[in-house]
Amino acid sequence: xxxxxxxxxxxxxxxxxDDVSFTALPGRVTGFLGPNGAGKSTTLRLLTGxxxxxxxxxxxxxxxxxxxxxxxxxxxxxxxxxxxxxxxTGLETLTLAQRTLGLPARRVxxxxxxxxxxxxxxxxxxxxxxxxMRQRLGVATAxxxxxxxxxxxxxxxxxxxxxxxxxRDLLRAFADDGxxxxxxxxxxxxxxxxxxxxxxxxxxxxxxxxxxxxxxxGAGTLVRAADPAALAAALTGAxxxxxxxxxxxxxxxxxxxxxxxxAFAAGIAxxxxxxxxxxxxxxxxxxxTTDTQRDTLDRASGAAA
Amino acid sequence: xxxxxxxxPAHDAVAPTLRGATAPPLARLVDVELRKxxxxxxxxxxxxxxxxVVVAMIAxxxxxxxxxxxxxxxxxxxxxxxxxxxxxxxAVLAVTGxxxxxxxxxxxxxxxxRGRVVAAKALAVLLVTLAATALSVAVAAVGVLVGGALHDVxxxxxxxxxxxxxxxxxxxxSVAVGFGLGVLIRxxxxxxxxxxxxxxxxxxxxxxxxSYVAWWASxxxxxxLPTTLQAFSAPQVTGESWAQLGTSTxxxxxxxxxxxxxxxxxxxxx
Numbered sequence: 001x002x003x004x005x006x007x008x009x010x011x012x013x014x015x016x017x018d019d020v021s022f023t024a025l026p027g028r029v030t031g032f033l034g035p036n037g038a039g040k041s042t043t044l045r046l047l048t049g050x051x052x053x054x055x056x057x058x059x060x061x062x063x064x065x066x067x068x069x070x071x072x073x074x075x076x077x078x079x080x081x082x083x084x085x086x087x088x089t090g091l092e093t094l095t096l097a098q099r100t101l102g103l104p105a106r107r108v109x110x111x112x113x114x115x116x117x118x119x120x121x122x123x124x125x126x127x128x129x130x131x132x133m134r135q136r137l138g139v140a141t142a143x144x145x146x147x148x149x150x151x152x153x154x155x156x157x158x159x160x161x162x163x164x165x166x167x168r169d170l171l172r173a174f175a176d177d178g179x180x181x182x183x184x185x186x187x188x189x190x191x192x193x194x195x196x197x198x199x200x201x202x203x204x205x206x207x208x209x210x211x212x213x214x215x216x217x218g219a220g221t222l223v224r225a226a227d228p229a230a231l232a233a234a235l236t237g238a239x240x241x242x243x244x245x246x247x248x249x250x251x252x253x254x255x256x257x258x259x260x261x262x263a264f265a266a267g268i269a270x271x272x273x274x275x276x277x278x279x280x281x282x283x284x285x286x287x288x289t290t291d292t293q294r295d296t297l298d299r300a301s302g303a304a305a
Numbered sequence: 306x307x308x309x310x311x312x313x314p315a316h317d318a319v320a321p322t323l324r325g326a327t328a329p330p331l332a333r334l335v336d337v338e339l340r341k342x343x344x345x346x347x348x349x350x351x352x353x354x355x356x357x358v359v360v361a362m363i364a365x366x367x368x369x370x371x372x373x374x375x376x377x378x379x380x381x382x383x384x385x386x387x388x389x390x391x392x393x394x395x396a397v398l399a400v401t402g403x404x405x406x407x408x409x410x411x412x413x414x415x416x417x418x419r420g421r422v423v424a425a426k427a428l429a430v431l432l433v434t435l436a437a438t439a440l441s442v443a444v445a446a447v448g449v450l451v452g453g454a455l456h457d458v459x460x461x462x463x464x465x466x467x468x469x470x471x472x473x474x475x476x477x478x479s480v481a482v483g484f485g486l487g488v489l490i491r492x493x494x495x496x497x498x499x500x501x502x503x504x505x506x507x508x509x510x511x512x513x514x515x516s517y518v519a520w521w522a523s524x525x526x527x528x529x530l531p532t533t534l535q536a537f538s539a540p541q542v543t544g545e546s547w548a549q550l551g552t553s554t555x556x557x558x559x560x561x562x563x564x565x566x567x568x569x570x571x572x573x574x575x
Contacts, residue, residue: 020566044574045573045574048414049413049414049417050413050414050416050573050574050575051573051574052571052573061321061323062321065417066417066418068321068323068325068417069325069326069327069328070323070324070325070326070327070329071325071414071417072325072413072414072415073323073324073325074323074324074325077411077414079410080407080410081412082407082408083406083407083408083410083411084406084407084408084411085345085402085406085408086348087345087347087348087406088344088345088405092344094418095340096337096340096341096344097411097415098332099336099337099340100329100333100337100415100416101325101329101415102329102333125346141411145324145325146324147324148321148324217558281409
């Protein structure tokens with residue numbers, strides 16, 4: 001259970017996190033989605049007590065993270081897989097955490113097994129690990145204390161397709177066992193595949209949140225015909241919205257049957273009629289991303305002028 | 306867009322029970338920090354270098370440093386300077402190692418009370434200092450016996466408890482300087498350079514300043530910790546030296562530690 005309430009973090013000139021509120025519930029995977037630089041990592045750092053919010057609160061299991069006596073036993077955290085001492089072996093990295101938490105040494109072997117790092121790999125120095133192996137090691141550290149909450153920042157970075165599948169199954173199983181999972185990503189598809197609830201953040205603000213089904217359902221119906229203008233006129237004439245989509249298709253808020261009937265009544269032959277494909281979430285997200293890019297372009301040309 | 310119902314669930318009022326109900330005891334954190342001192346390649350090399358220098362200095366003393374008697378006191382005091390150079394590096398790296406490789410992200414996520422981690426590190430490097438000093442005295446004892454037998458001269462057990470304590474004091478104060486600079490700078494290479502500047506460059510600059518500025522010549526020792534510390538290797542130490550140790554330690558340990566801790570305890574860990 002994670003409760004973030006009106007969380008705000010201002011640095012000198014930028015507001016990195018702006019009045020962010022959301023809840024991650026037990027038994028569910030909550031995806032924290034946003035383009036790079038949207039404030040995801042800052043939010044997670046504030047959540048885990050590594051930074052102080054300017055205002056607002058972030059609570060895990062009903063408490064401030066910094067007030068958890070031995071947080072590793074309750075919250076598994078992986079904020080940056082590359083932030084591990086390269087001079088230590090994977091085994092030593094885990095042993096340090098195991099000792100800090102006061103766990104028996106066999107937990108180290110158990111989590112190594114869980115993340116499929118072999119004994120030979122565990123004895124290699126982290127410097128020689130691929131990013132995917134570092135992610136596995138980071139997840140192993142997070143799971144060491146058998147926590148009830150997982151907080152992971154971009155855990156799929158650097159994983160190969162099989163690794164991404166493994167990560168998805170692991171998080172699913174963790175949530176199905178009653179655990180709370182909060183994971184961030186800048187990739188919609190990645191979040192779509194694993195999350196039950198989605199929080200979309202851009203420019204430090206929450207721009208959309210809800211269950212995955214709710215967010216994807218907003219897409220309405222997609223209808224295609226030879227003459228999209230006539231089709232759109234027919235739909236609006238019947239009292240529905242009609243917006244042009246890609247390749248001469250039209251999206252409408254009419255249901256499948258109503259959209260088909262409206263086209264039929266106007267004597268228009270429909271060539272495609274189906275539920276919209278989650279375009280609304282994707283478009284929201286895409287708009288956010290392009291916004292960010294346009295901002296940087298403006299700033300760059302402004303600086304050049 | 307629809308939002309998740311913002312009304313807090315009923316069980317929010319009662320915080321769930323925690324598995325981690327008690328904080329890790331300080332002794333456990335010290336044990337972990339002692340491990341970190343030696344479990345990286347750099348750390349292991351540094352400790353091996355200290356052991357090697359101790360043995361090499363004594364071996365050289367055994368071969369060439371014995372005159373009419375084999376003096377235990379001089380065997381111990383000859384090691385003070387190399388130890389003063391190397392031991393504080395352990396302290397610098399114990400702190401800066403968390404930042405140079407960003408391990409602080411994991412360390413402080415596991416132990417959010419940062420002050421406890423810093424205290425554990427300080428105790429760990431203090432233990433290393435005590436162990437290294439004990440080792441150097443033990444090796445000196447063996448060396449002086451071997452040296453006496455080798456050259457067929459009597460062994461002089463001429464190390465007073467007072468002198469031994471002052472050798473330890475020099476080590477501890479130097480290590481405290483290294484620790485304070487580490488906390489202040491939080492980056493390995495600059496931290497090490499800063500310590501070398503303190504122990505090697507600062508006394509030279511101070512001597513130059515003393516030859517030009519009369520005021521510095523008569524008052525410099527109140528601020529010049531490395532030069533003040535040299536007086537503590539002498540057979541006798543004046544009350545004024547003790548007072549100078551106090552003020553210069555405040556400057557070289559107290560100020561960096563206070564400023565550094567303020568930042569370390571508050572800064573956002575990235």
